[in-house]
Amino acid sequence: MLDRRDFLITGALTAAACVWPPRARASSVYPLKLTRGDRLLFATQVNGHAVEALLDSAAEASILDSEVARKIGLASSEVATAKGSGEKNFEVPLAKGVTLSAAGLTLRDQTVAIADLSDVGQRLLGHPLDMILGRELFDAARLRIDIDRRELEVMGDRAEPRGIRLELKTVNGIEVFPVRVEGEQVLAAFDLGNGANVLVSSGYAKRCGLLTDGRTVSQETGGGLGGETKRSVIVLKSLEIAELTLANVAASIDEGDSATDLNIGISVLRHFVITADFRVHALWLEAVRD
Secondary structure (H helix, E strand, C coil): CEEHHHCHHHHHHHCCCEEECCCCCCCCEEECEECCCCCEEEEEEECCEEEEEEECCCCCCCEEEHHHHHHHCCCCCEEEEEEECCCCEEEEEEEEEEEEEECCEEEEEEEEEEECCHHHHHHHCCCCCCEEECCHHHHHCEEEEECCCCEEEEECCCCCCCCEEEECEEECCEEEEEEEECCEEEEEEECCCCCCCEEEEHHHHHHHCCCCCCCCCEEEEECECECCEEEEEEEEEEEEECCEEEEEEEEEEECCCCCCCEEECHHHHCCEEEEEEHHHCEEEEEECCC
C-alpha cells in the first residue's frame, strides 16, 4: 500500500479518466487469488498486455513493475515522489495515457507509476510482482468481493448490496470508514492491500496511551514499498465493525507519518463479504457466518 500524502499528483490526473464497459460479458464474476501472505492477486491488462496485479484499494495510483514496463514498451514522462509503508521515500516515473483493463472494465487515459517491485514482491509474495492495481478500479464500478470464495463481482449500479452500509470519506486520497476501537469511534482506511495486522498510527497510539497502559508490546518486521521497517505490536481489546465485534485483535504501530489513525486490511475484512462503491462513497459489509 502506498502512502498517498506524497503521491497526490496522480490522484488529480486519474480523476477524469474514462471508463468503458465491455461489449459483452458472459459472467460478471471474476476469480481472485489469495496468496500465502493474505494478498489478493487479480488478472489485469496494461495496454493490452496481460499482467497479474495485487489488488490495493488504498493505493491512490496503480504501480507497474519497471521490468514489466520495459518489456511492454511503456515509457514515463514525469517523475513524482512517493512514500510507501516502509521507511523510505522514493522517486517514481509516471506514464500517462495508459489503458487498464480488469473485471470486464476498460479504464482509459490513466496515469500509472513505474517502480521496481521485485523486492516487495519477494518479501510479501515470495515471487515477482507485476503490478499494484489501485483505487482506479474501485472508482469505476460497484465491486463485490468475497475473500473466502476468491471472487470479485462487478455489480450493476442499481443492485442493492447485502450487509450494513457504511459511509466512506476520502482523506488524503484514501477511503476511510467508521469503526470503534475499545468503545471509541475511529476512522479507518479501507485497505485490501494490507495483508498483515491492523495498523495503528503512532499519533493515535500516543493519544490513547496504547503503548503505556500496561498491555504487552512485542516487535515485528513489516513494510512494503519503501523497504522493511520495525514495528511494535499490541493487542486491541475490541474492534467493532458493522455490528460485528472482534476481541483481542493484533495491531501494529505505524511510526511513519500515517494518513489515517487506523488501517484495516484482509485480516479483519475477511470476516465480511464486501461491496465497495467509491463513486457514491459507500461500503457494505455482510458478516460471514461460520
